[in-house]
Amino acid sequence: MTVIAPACEAELAEAIRAANGPFAIRGGGTRSPAADRPVLSTAGLVGVVLYEPGALTLVVKAGTPLAEVEDVLAAKNQRLAFEPMDHRPVLGTSGDPTIGGALAVNASGPRRVQAGAARDFLLGAVFVDGEGTRVRNGGRVMKNVTGYDLARLQAGARGSLGVLTELSFKVLPVPERVATLALACDTPGRAVAEMSRALGSPYEVTGAAWDGARVLLRIEGFADSVAYRAGELARIIPGLAPADEDPWPALRDGAALAPMERDIWRVSLRASHGAVLAERLREAGAAVQLDWGGALLWAATAPGTDLRAEMADLGGHATRLRGQGSTPARHPDPAPVAALAAGLRQKFDPRGLFAPEG
Amino acid sequence: MELPSPNPAILDRRAEIVARLKAALPAGTVIDDPRGLVAYECDALTAYRCPPLAVALPRSTQEVAEALKICHEMGVPVVPRGAGTSLAGGSLPTGDAVVIGVARLTRVLETDYADRIIRVETGRTNLSVTGAVEADGFFYAPDPSSQLACAISGNIGMNSGGAHCLKYGVTTNNLLGVTMVLMDGTVVEIGGAHMDAGDLDLLSVICGSEGQLGIVTEATLRILPKPEGARPVLMGFGSSRVAGACVSDIIEAGVLPVAIEFMDRPCIRACEAFAHAGYPDVEALLIIEVEGSPAEIDHQLRLIRGIAERHGPEVIRESTTAEESAAIWLGRKSAFGAMGQINDYMCLDGTIPVTELPLVLERIGELSAQYGLGVANVFHAGDGNMHPLILFDANKPGDLELCEQMGADILKLCVEVGGCLTGEHGVGVEKRDLMTVQFSEDDLEAQLKVKDVFDPKWLLNAAKVFPLAVTEGRRP
Amino acid sequence: MQTNFTEDQLREPGIARANEILRACVHCGFCTATCPSYQVLGDELDSPRGRIYLIKDMLESGRPADAETVSHIDRCLGCLACMTTCPSGVHYMHLVDHARAHIEKTWTRPWPERLLRGALARILPYPGRFRWAMVGAKLARPFRRLVPDARARAMLDMARAPIAAPSAMDQPQVHPAAGPRRGRVVLMTGCAQKALDADINAATIRLLTRLGIEVVIPEGEGCCGALVHHMGREEEAKQFAARNICTWMAQMEGLDAIVINTSGCGTTVKDYGHIFRNDPLAEAAAEVSAKAKDITEFLATLDLPAPERHGMRIAYHAACSLQHGQKVTAAPKTLLQAAGYEVSSPADAHLCCGSAGTYNLMQPEIAAELGRRKAGTLMALQPEAIAAGNIGCMTQIGARSGVPVVHTVELLDWAWGGPEPAKLAQG
Known part of the structure; x- marks a missing residue:
C-alpha cells in the first residue's frame, strides 16, 4: 500500500497536483481507510501553531493527534467543548485520532445538544483542494462573517472538498x-x-x-x-x-453497543422522533441508545437491516458506522440537494481524487 | 464606492419584465412607480443609493419562486431584501435589478417546546421570534442590536451575531434548517429539525452568503429556555485601554459572562439621552451580563468584580431592577441610532483577537487624529467584535470619501492583528473592495466557485461581497 | 441622513425644520417594526422610514404631491409609535404634519374624497352638527349595502353607537370643589366625544370636584383642531387652536392644569407651542401647552384617599396619543391599580387599534384589521372590562371586543365614590 505523507502544505499540494487517481485521506487511521487506494496521510502536518488562552483560541495543524491537543489545552485548564467521539471502539481500529479527522467527520459528543458540534467551534481552516490549490477561510476570531463560510463546510465533508491542513477553534474553560x-x-x-x-x-x-x-x-x-x-x-x-x-x-463512543455482532447506526433526527424510532427499532429487536436529548439515536441492528425503511416518515438522516448492507452507509440527500453537493465536489475536486468511498 | 453600471439591454426591457412579474403575481405585489422605488434605493447604509428596476413583495415561497423563475429566464439580476436594516449595504439595489423582499412572509409555522424548535417564515423579525415563545419561557438567542426590526432572512444572509453571542453563538449555531429558493426557481429543503447534516453541511455556507446563493423563505431555529435571571453590571474606567485589558483578563480567568459590551464617552452620552439608563459619564464603560439563579449571579459577579478591581474602575454598579436592566440594554442596542442625534457616521464591524483590544483602540485614536474625523466606539468586547463609528458630515462634500479611507485603514489594522473585516454585519457593498486585504486570489476564487454552483448565471446580489474586478467575467 | 435642499429652500421655516428632522434620521429601520400600517401591509412605503423617504423626495424636489406619495402618507395612522421607537429622536410628527399641509396645498384629491373630507371637517368638530349627522346616519343605515364607497359605509357604521343626549354638566360653567378647594383646572370638554359619550366628562367632573378640585368649563372652548390638522388643513386647525388659546389664557390665574380626557386632543394641545412657534400667539400657545395635562397625568399628582375596591379584571389599552404622543404610560395603570383593579396589558401594547382620529373612516380596511388584532390581544387577557383614555379607541375596540369598554376616568370615579359606570351596569 502506497502511503504519501507530505511534510508541509507545499508538498501536499504537489502530491495532489501529481496524482492521477483517487486517494484515501488518512489522519490517525481510526476509520478504516480503504486498501485499494494510495493513502494520503496528514501525519506530517502536526503541531500547535498558536494558542491564546486569553482569547480562547487555538490554531493547530490538522494532523495533530487529538490527545496532544487535549493535553495542550488541559495545561491551561481549557478544552474542546464538543468532546469528539472516538471511533475506535465501534470500528475496532487502532491509531490515534487527529483533530483534522475529528473535524472532517464533524465528530461531536454528548455536549453537542447544549454547546454545539465540532462545526460550531471551528473558527477557520486551511485546506488544499483537488487541484492542489491552498485555500484559507475564516480566521482565528470569534465572530467572522467575511466571505462565505467554507471552513465550516469542511466539517463533515470527510475531506471530499479538500485535504485539511490547519484548523482554528474556539476553546472553552474546563468547568470547576x-x-x-x-x-x-x-x-x-x-x-x-x-x-x-x-x-x-x-x-x-x-x-x-x-x-x-x-x-x-x-x-x-x-x-x-x-x-x-x-x-x-x-x-x-x-x-x-x-x-x-x-x-x-x-x-x-457507543461503547456499550460496540461488542455486539451487529450493524451499528447513528441517526440524527428531531428529539421526539428519536423516541418514536427507538420504540420501533426495539420492537424489531435492535439495541438502542439515545443521546442529545433524543436527537441522536444509536442502534445495533441485525446485520443487513435497512434501518432507513423504519424512518421514512420521520426525517433526519442515518449513517451506518459499521456493517455491510445493500444500502449506502451515508443517507442519500433529496435530489436537488444532492445536486448542489455534487456540484460543489465537482468544483473543488474535478478529478474525483477525494471521492468518498462509501 | 463603484456600483456596476446597469445593463442597458435590461433597462430597455423594463416594461416587459414588470409586465411578466405583474402577470405572475397577485395585485399589489410589484412596485414599479418611480416614486415608490426611491424608498427601496438603500438599506441602513445610506451612503450608497440606487433605485431598483422594480420591487416585488411576495407572500409565499411559491410566489418567491415565481418571481425568481421569471428573472432567471429573462436574465434579470435580483437583490434580495429582508427588513432593509443592513449596515453594509447588503440589500443595496443596482439599477437593473429586481428587489425581492420577504417582509410579507411573517408567519410562525410551527413551535415545538419539547424539541425546542420554531419554524418561521423569514420575513419575521428577530425579536418577534422570541416574542412568539417568551410567554412559555423560551427565547431565540442571536440578538443583533437591530433585533427589533431586522428579519430572520437577513440574519441568515449575514450570519448575524449580537451582544449575547459570547455565550449562545451566532445565527449559524442556532439554525437547523431552511427552505430556500434557488435563482432558477427551484425550492430546496436543507437541514430540518434535526442537528447536523447527513452529507455536506450546506447550511453552513448558506448562512452568511449574503443573499448570493438563494432566497431563504422559511427557517427552523433552535429556541432555548430562558435563564432564571440575568443581571448586567456597569463598570466605568478611565481609559479604553484599561477597559480593554480588563476584558481580556476576565476571559482568560475562565469566567464566561453572557455578554461583555463596551462603549466610550460619546456613545455613552448619546445612549443615555435616549434610554435614560443611568450610565456613568466615564471615558470607557463595560456592560457585563451574567445569568442564572440569584446566588449563581452573585457568585459570578464576585469573581468578575475581583478581576475588574485590579484595573482600578471608577464606577461599578449592578442593576437592581428588571426595568433598570431593560433600560441598560435598550440604550446599548440603540447605540447606532442614538448616535444619529449627534452626527452622520459610518459604522465599522471588524473583529480582532480580544488580547489586541488595548492596542487597536489606541491605534484607532491615532487614526482619528490623523484624519480629523471623530470616532465613537461601541462594541462586543467579549468576542473582539468592534464597531468604531466614524463621525462625518454627509452634507459636506469630500467627507464621505475621507471617512471611507479612514474606515479602510481601521479594517486593515484589524486584519493585520489577526482579525477580520466583518464580524456580524457582512461584507455587502461597504467592505467589498477590501476583501483582497484579507484573502488571496485563490481564497476568493474558492468562494466564487460556491456561487457558480448555486447561481451559475450570477444574477443574485452579484455586485456585493467580492471586488467587481474579481467577479468580472462571471457577472452578466 | 444626507439631504439636498437649496439655500433658498432652507430659508423657509417649514423646510428648515423638515431638514433638521431628516438629518437626524439614520435610516436604521427600527420604526418599521412598531408601525401598525407596515405590520398589516408589509410594504416599506407604508412605514415611517418609507414615508420619510417619500416626504424627503417630495420636499427636496419642491414638486407638488402626487397620487403615489399621497396614498402612502394617507395610510399613516399618526399613532407616533415610531417616535417612541426611534433612537435618533426623529420628530416624525412634525415632518408628517408638514407633508400633510404640503399635500393639502398642492394636491387636488378626487371629488368623492374631497366631499368626504370636507364633510368630516365641517361636522366632526361641532358636537351639535355631529349629533344630527349621527341621527341621519342611523336613518340611512338600512341602505348601507347600497353605498358604493367603503369609507362612507364606515361612517354609517359609526352610527351603531348610541347617540348621547346633550349633557348639562359639560356646558360652560364652574363646578365648585366639594369641601375645601385644593386646586383649580380647566376641563376641555371636547367635540366628538361629547356627542358620542357624555359619561366621560361627567365622571371627570365628579371625580375632580370630589377630590377638591374646582373644574372650570369656559365659554368659547371648542375642538382642539386635531381633526382638521391631521387632514393637512393647517389654517382651519390654527383657527380652532387660537380660539382655545384665547379662551384658556383668560383663565390662567391660579390655574393648575388644563385637563384633557381625550388623549388625541391632548397630543395636539400639547403641540400648540410648536404650531404657533412663528406666530404672535407663540408665547401664549407655549403656556397653554405647558399647562395641558391628561386627566390621569393630573390625577397622579394628587394625594388620593383609600378607594372602594371593586376587584375587577381590567385590560388596559394604551391609546397611541397617550403612550406615544404624550408619553403618558405609567399613570393610567398605576391609578387603576391604586383604585383596586386588577390591571393587565395586552401583547403588542404599542400597536394602534386603528381608530386614529378619522382614520377608521378614511382607511376602513386597514383600520378594521388593526381593530381585529387589538381586540384579539385584549380579549386574550380575559378581562371583565377594557379601559382606555381616548374616545376613538373606545368606539373602535367596543365594536369588536364583547366586553364593555370604559374610559379610565370612569373606573377611577367609581372607585373613589362615584356611580358604577353605565356601560358596566348594562354589560
Whole structure:
C-alpha cells in the first residue's frame, strides 16, 4: 500500500497536483481507510501553531493527534467543548485520532445538544483542494462573517472538498465541577419526555442521554451552581439521583453497543422522533441508545437491516458506522440537494481524487 | 464606492419584465412607480443609493419562486431584501435589478417546546421570534442590536451575531434548517429539525452568503429556555485601554459572562439621552451580563468584580431592577441610532483577537487624529467584535470619501492583528473592495466557485461581497 | 441622513425644520417594526422610514404631491409609535404634519374624497352638527349595502353607537370643589366625544370636584383642531387652536392644569407651542401647552384617599396619543391599580387599534384589521372590562371586543365614590 505523507502544505499540494487517481485521506487511521487506494496521510502536518488562552483560541495543524491537543489545552485548564467521539471502539481500529479527522467527520459528543458540534467551534481552516490549490477561510476570531463560510463546510465533508491542513477553534474553560444525575427509565418515550423537561429548564444540562435503562443528565460549572442546579432538576424530575460513575465517554463512543455482532447506526433526527424510532427499532429487536436529548439515536441492528425503511416518515438522516448492507452507509440527500453537493465536489475536486468511498 | 453600471439591454426591457412579474403575481405585489422605488434605493447604509428596476413583495415561497423563475429566464439580476436594516449595504439595489423582499412572509409555522424548535417564515423579525415563545419561557438567542426590526432572512444572509453571542453563538449555531429558493426557481429543503447534516453541511455556507446563493423563505431555529435571571453590571474606567485589558483578563480567568459590551464617552452620552439608563459619564464603560439563579449571579459577579478591581474602575454598579436592566440594554442596542442625534457616521464591524483590544483602540485614536474625523466606539468586547463609528458630515462634500479611507485603514489594522473585516454585519457593498486585504486570489476564487454552483448565471446580489474586478467575467 | 435642499429652500421655516428632522434620521429601520400600517401591509412605503423617504423626495424636489406619495402618507395612522421607537429622536410628527399641509396645498384629491373630507371637517368638530349627522346616519343605515364607497359605509357604521343626549354638566360653567378647594383646572370638554359619550366628562367632573378640585368649563372652548390638522388643513386647525388659546389664557390665574380626557386632543394641545412657534400667539400657545395635562397625568399628582375596591379584571389599552404622543404610560395603570383593579396589558401594547382620529373612516380596511388584532390581544387577557383614555379607541375596540369598554376616568370615579359606570351596569 502506497502511503504519501507530505511534510508541509507545499508538498501536499504537489502530491495532489501529481496524482492521477483517487486517494484515501488518512489522519490517525481510526476509520478504516480503504486498501485499494494510495493513502494520503496528514501525519506530517502536526503541531500547535498558536494558542491564546486569553482569547480562547487555538490554531493547530490538522494532523495533530487529538490527545496532544487535549493535553495542550488541559495545561491551561481549557478544552474542546464538543468532546469528539472516538471511533475506535465501534470500528475496532487502532491509531490515534487527529483533530483534522475529528473535524472532517464533524465528530461531536454528548455536549453537542447544549454547546454545539465540532462545526460550531471551528473558527477557520486551511485546506488544499483537488487541484492542489491552498485555500484559507475564516480566521482565528470569534465572530467572522467575511466571505462565505467554507471552513465550516469542511466539517463533515470527510475531506471530499479538500485535504485539511490547519484548523482554528474556539476553546472553552474546563468547568470547576461536573455532576451526573440518573433516573431509572426503560421506555424511550418517557426518556425523551424527561430529557426534554430537563433541556427545557433553565438549569443548563450539558448532556442528556438514555442508555436503555436510565436517563442520564450532566451538569457542569462552578461547584455551588452545579449543586444548586442538581437540586432543582431533582425537584422537577422526581426520582433523579446523583450517579457516581462518568458514563459520558462510553455514551459518546457507543461503547456499550460496540461488542455486539451487529450493524451499528447513528441517526440524527428531531428529539421526539428519536423516541418514536427507538420504540420501533426495539420492537424489531435492535439495541438502542439515545443521546442529545433524543436527537441522536444509536442502534445495533441485525446485520443487513435497512434501518432507513423504519424512518421514512420521520426525517433526519442515518449513517451506518459499521456493517455491510445493500444500502449506502451515508443517507442519500433529496435530489436537488444532492445536486448542489455534487456540484460543489465537482468544483473543488474535478478529478474525483477525494471521492468518498462509501 | 463603484456600483456596476446597469445593463442597458435590461433597462430597455423594463416594461416587459414588470409586465411578466405583474402577470405572475397577485395585485399589489410589484412596485414599479418611480416614486415608490426611491424608498427601496438603500438599506441602513445610506451612503450608497440606487433605485431598483422594480420591487416585488411576495407572500409565499411559491410566489418567491415565481418571481425568481421569471428573472432567471429573462436574465434579470435580483437583490434580495429582508427588513432593509443592513449596515453594509447588503440589500443595496443596482439599477437593473429586481428587489425581492420577504417582509410579507411573517408567519410562525410551527413551535415545538419539547424539541425546542420554531419554524418561521423569514420575513419575521428577530425579536418577534422570541416574542412568539417568551410567554412559555423560551427565547431565540442571536440578538443583533437591530433585533427589533431586522428579519430572520437577513440574519441568515449575514450570519448575524449580537451582544449575547459570547455565550449562545451566532445565527449559524442556532439554525437547523431552511427552505430556500434557488435563482432558477427551484425550492430546496436543507437541514430540518434535526442537528447536523447527513452529507455536506450546506447550511453552513448558506448562512452568511449574503443573499448570493438563494432566497431563504422559511427557517427552523433552535429556541432555548430562558435563564432564571440575568443581571448586567456597569463598570466605568478611565481609559479604553484599561477597559480593554480588563476584558481580556476576565476571559482568560475562565469566567464566561453572557455578554461583555463596551462603549466610550460619546456613545455613552448619546445612549443615555435616549434610554435614560443611568450610565456613568466615564471615558470607557463595560456592560457585563451574567445569568442564572440569584446566588449563581452573585457568585459570578464576585469573581468578575475581583478581576475588574485590579484595573482600578471608577464606577461599578449592578442593576437592581428588571426595568433598570431593560433600560441598560435598550440604550446599548440603540447605540447606532442614538448616535444619529449627534452626527452622520459610518459604522465599522471588524473583529480582532480580544488580547489586541488595548492596542487597536489606541491605534484607532491615532487614526482619528490623523484624519480629523471623530470616532465613537461601541462594541462586543467579549468576542473582539468592534464597531468604531466614524463621525462625518454627509452634507459636506469630500467627507464621505475621507471617512471611507479612514474606515479602510481601521479594517486593515484589524486584519493585520489577526482579525477580520466583518464580524456580524457582512461584507455587502461597504467592505467589498477590501476583501483582497484579507484573502488571496485563490481564497476568493474558492468562494466564487460556491456561487457558480448555486447561481451559475450570477444574477443574485452579484455586485456585493467580492471586488467587481474579481467577479468580472462571471457577472452578466 | 444626507439631504439636498437649496439655500433658498432652507430659508423657509417649514423646510428648515423638515431638514433638521431628516438629518437626524439614520435610516436604521427600527420604526418599521412598531408601525401598525407596515405590520398589516408589509410594504416599506407604508412605514415611517418609507414615508420619510417619500416626504424627503417630495420636499427636496419642491414638486407638488402626487397620487403615489399621497396614498402612502394617507395610510399613516399618526399613532407616533415610531417616535417612541426611534433612537435618533426623529420628530416624525412634525415632518408628517408638514407633508400633510404640503399635500393639502398642492394636491387636488378626487371629488368623492374631497366631499368626504370636507364633510368630516365641517361636522366632526361641532358636537351639535355631529349629533344630527349621527341621527341621519342611523336613518340611512338600512341602505348601507347600497353605498358604493367603503369609507362612507364606515361612517354609517359609526352610527351603531348610541347617540348621547346633550349633557348639562359639560356646558360652560364652574363646578365648585366639594369641601375645601385644593386646586383649580380647566376641563376641555371636547367635540366628538361629547356627542358620542357624555359619561366621560361627567365622571371627570365628579371625580375632580370630589377630590377638591374646582373644574372650570369656559365659554368659547371648542375642538382642539386635531381633526382638521391631521387632514393637512393647517389654517382651519390654527383657527380652532387660537380660539382655545384665547379662551384658556383668560383663565390662567391660579390655574393648575388644563385637563384633557381625550388623549388625541391632548397630543395636539400639547403641540400648540410648536404650531404657533412663528406666530404672535407663540408665547401664549407655549403656556397653554405647558399647562395641558391628561386627566390621569393630573390625577397622579394628587394625594388620593383609600378607594372602594371593586376587584375587577381590567385590560388596559394604551391609546397611541397617550403612550406615544404624550408619553403618558405609567399613570393610567398605576391609578387603576391604586383604585383596586386588577390591571393587565395586552401583547403588542404599542400597536394602534386603528381608530386614529378619522382614520377608521378614511382607511376602513386597514383600520378594521388593526381593530381585529387589538381586540384579539385584549380579549386574550380575559378581562371583565377594557379601559382606555381616548374616545376613538373606545368606539373602535367596543365594536369588536364583547366586553364593555370604559374610559379610565370612569373606573377611577367609581372607585373613589362615584356611580358604577353605565356601560358596566348594562354589560
